[in-house]
Amino acid sequence: MTRSLKTILFGPAIANRDARTEKVGVLRGVAAVGLDGLGSVAYGPEAMLTVLAGTGLAGLNVQIGIAIAIVLLLMALYFSYRQTIAAYPTNGGAYVVASQNLGPRAGTLAAAALMIDYLLNVAVGISSGVGALISAVPSLEPHTLSICLIILVGLTLANLRGTRESSLLLSIPTYLFIGSLGLMLATAVTKAWLAGGQPEAIDPPPALAPVTHAVGIWLVLRAFASGCTAMTGVEAVSNGVNAFKEPKVQTARRTLTVIVTTLAIFLLALAVSTRAFDVMAMDQTQPGYQSVLSQLTAAVFGRDWFYYVTMSSVLAVLCLSANTSFVGFPLLCETVARDGFLPKEFAVAGRRLVYSAGILFLTAGAGLLLIVFNGITDRLIPLFAVGAFLSFTLSQFGMAAHWLRELRTSRGTDTAEGALERKRTYTRLFINGFGGVATGAALAIIIIGKFVEGAWIVVIAVPLTLMVLWACKRFNVEVDETLMQGCKSPIDVHDRTPPVVIVPINRWDRLTRKAIEYALRLSPDVTALHITRLEGPGVEEAIGRLKQNWKKYVEAPSRENGIRPPHLKIVRSEYRNLVTPVLDAVKAIDDRDTNRTVLVVMPALVEVNWWGYLMHTHRERRLRAKLLQYGGPRVSVASVPWQLKPQTPAEGLEAEDA
């Protein structure tokens, strides 16, 4: 049952050799790694407009300027990442780039920023996808959070199954998204142009909210800070250049060009169109909420089939964009765990070749974020921008350091070629340095502009994460040193006396019988320990029955066969406790003979099914854990199983993780 349930949910296990990777060209590459960046168009501009809500037409005018600033910053990032792709043609993630060029401190800082970024990408992707959904189907509004959590669980199950990421499959929603959004924006801009800037809306957006405040520099900075989330995801290409067809650097660069160009055009067209159609962001917490894209599509085409196609593609792309974190986060954790900065469990590939620990951690974190922020995108945006831009900045400065070092090592090559190459490297240094400064400045604006709205959470979370990473590192180093210390000496084979065996028993049944028989194979010195509760009716009676059975079924046959019969000891426990009496018994042996080892043999009822497992109390497991913890170095614990339903390792076991 367990296995079949697992197989239904997660599919059969995958062997190492099956871990093929599909190589993609530009077209499929845009879908496979561009989805996340392109999807940002659905929440970035909306986040910017939310800040400007309540400023009326003035806000709609100024947002065009802000959009241009964002596109310029995007261009700086574009040229920077082109260089990262060439310099790190296998894996140019911020963690690797920062670790190699700026040292482990900057590397772990990048790792912390990236982890938080991935977490927030899941939360923001899902919540804005659900925003699109409730725009199309307003009656779902009260269930915002529930729908978010359902999608999260769905993504988790799909990823625990292991997504054999088919870029072909991803292409459908991605190109539907690009196509429908492109068509909508083109129509919007054309209509606006033909109507001299004041086109007629088919399904007009709600009237602008009354003007409550003017546009000031502070508001513009905050709008810029929110709008910067439109850039998240563009780093994805440089993270996985390996996935591209040869010549991979060129293919990857071309893919990046397509993604960034599309994104830039979309951002500008969106800014112009929202102005033309008087579309302003609405409050997602309020009934009747319509996302900016929903309002605009309805205004341009009306609410007919095309509207629903567009909204569906937005929902699909945003969910898939959340999905990219489910691919990236576990891989990042695995790399970081291999370097010793995370628990080793994060580096254990499960039965489906996925890193389950990372996936579950991501789900828990994103779920918590969604619950705390009630599934409202706008509340998550201030947190999101910080993580993303921190990793952008570190990655750019990492690249700058990379070029600096290259300049330093190439010094002294005085050929014409060398000089040309040095000149090129200077340009590269300038581009990445400029990218770093630009994203760094944006980061500063984001932190200041969004501090009280939530950026402070990330400002606290990053150093906390760093502390955890370094604590893990110290811990792992220490454990390793302890285990290797002095192991280079021959084993001790002088004292080979069998251990004293203690068997904790509950009543006389087949379980007990098997454990006693087994104990007698291991040592001639066996004691059974029965622990009674103080209270309750029938305690005395039960003890009497046990003693009688012991005499008849254990002592008598032992004597008949000339074996010293095992001893039955009855102990009354003050507390509802099994551990203390067993530990006391161990201590008594220790006091008697300080060199004797002790083996506690425990009858263990084995259940095959998860529900069978839930049916039993797990005293045996708890007792075992406590004995190992407190019993000292001379106590070992053995479990003698009693299988309720005998099982043979079936097919499904073949690749169970263990």
Add this chain to the structure above:
Amino acid sequence: MTRSLKTILFGPAIANRDARTEKVGVLRGVAAVGLDGLGSVAYGPEAMLTVLAGTGLAGLNVQIGIAIAIVLLLMALYFSYRQTIAAYPTNGGAYVVASQNLGPRAGTLAAAALMIDYLLNVAVGISSGVGALISAVPSLEPHTLSICLIILVGLTLANLRGTRESSLLLSIPTYLFIGSLGLMLATAVTKAWLAGGQPEAIDPPPALAPVTHAVGIWLVLRAFASGCTAMTGVEAVSNGVNAFKEPKVQTARRTLTVIVTTLAIFLLALAVSTRAFDVMAMDQTQPGYQSVLSQLTAAVFGRDWFYYVTMSSVLAVLCLSANTSFVGFPLLCETVARDGFLPKEFAVAGRRLVYSAGILFLTAGAGLLLIVFNGITDRLIPLFAVGAFLSFTLSQFGMAAHWLRELRTSRGTDTAEGALERKRTYTRLFINGFGGVATGAALAIIIIGKFVEGAWIVVIAVPLTLMVLWACKRFNVEVDETLMQGCKSPIDVHDRTPPVVIVPINRWDRLTRKAIEYALRLSPDVTALHITRLEGPGVEEAIGRLKQNWKKYVEAPSRENGIRPPHLKIVRSEYRNLVTPVLDAVKAIDDRDTNRTVLVVMPALVEVNWWGYLMHTHRERRLRAKLLQYGGPRVSVASVPWQLKPQTPAEGLEAEDA
């Protein structure tokens, strides 16, 4: 760390003998067991008015009639429960009454209804308490669900700690609640009377919503069904008559009288006051929500300090009313588990004498309800009423069956006294029978009137719960039969050959060394098994190093001491898997000698701290589980611990549950 964290959160362990129970009189009794019933006044009438919202003044008029009907039903319940108290002076819970008088089927039905009732009591208590809070502090409205969940977690921790229920402490909020609400209602009724039914509101409630529909019989029935939730909790007295001072039956009855009278007066006064001040229920999902009690208090006294005292007492009483489920639910589960209808874990008292499994289950269930229904009381009400009235009805019919049986057994006693007693019993039969019919009729109204709004969920959940309870029973009976079968025969001591020992090892370190030394104490036939991964750089190198160490530190000293040296076997695993190679090794031994037992000795790294535990991969634990499951009856598994930080059982262990 684990222990100290546990101790901080949950407090030191409590011994059995410390489980004193405090006996209460009427005054404290009202607080200890009446809180739940009295707290219902904060959501019952509101639930009724919510149904009537949109009917304007007509609705406010008709609700007085509905309140009278509810009070009449309450009176019927009152007389019924007076009898239950006398007949079951120890524990007159619906499960016990129904089981003993109507058989196990009705008993488990009552148990299912009660469990659902307890779950919903938590959810409704918390959500309506938070409703009071956001009425007083409207800016908290967007965080409704988060606040609900925080309170839930707080209650869970407090109860895992074990609430040494101090009735004195409970008295403060209870009497503050009774006092402030009583004063407010008295003032409201007096003002209304003095003003001839149209008093002036100090802080007027929002204008009535425009009339959208008329009052019809269907609406009245639905309002009655919702309003019936005002009665929940009155059964609490009969559940724990043992807790009262002698003469306990009289004390309990007097307490019940005080509770029911107060509740009835409050319900009627509330109905009159809401009519006089034109207070109607508002939508909790909307910003600006004000609970009925908040509107009324503000209208009568204005929003000054008295308003905040009243709202605080409402919040406190509702949270504590949710807390009564945390006391009742685990105890119910324990009783049901002892009868075999639930997993045994529910009957294991933890270190603080609380049934942790029950508490955690309650938290999970109530948390799920709060999340699914977004912390909105009104959505939970339809579910709540069904469970409560189903258990009322079963308890009443159980009592009726009790009196019927008494009549049957007393037949033939022809003395004057006997005749008098029979007459009395007939009266009792009539009262409980009437109570059963009345609550049964109310149940039917609730199910029909609230079916589409959520009652259907309970109508499905009850039979599902019943199926689970009976599946548990069947399972427990079956396991018990299997274990006892044929155990009445002497143990087999003929074959005492030591087992073949297999030691799975990873690399040569102190852990491995200790495990090998230990294995040699248990058997002369030891094989170490090293499983390598297929891929990865440095695999061959690692194998070479291991082989070298093995020769030097294991084989050489063994030969020197004249022992057959343990064998080192290197196995390559296709998958990332340890289980299959070990199982294969076991099978090979089985094939060679079908009578040999096998012991797998596993080096186990023991961590003391929870974070240390998280740091390691748990391959050893997983391997152990799989071996016990699939290894067949002849395989046992022993763990040889390596304590990273040696620990002695400290004070805190004394009463760990195990």
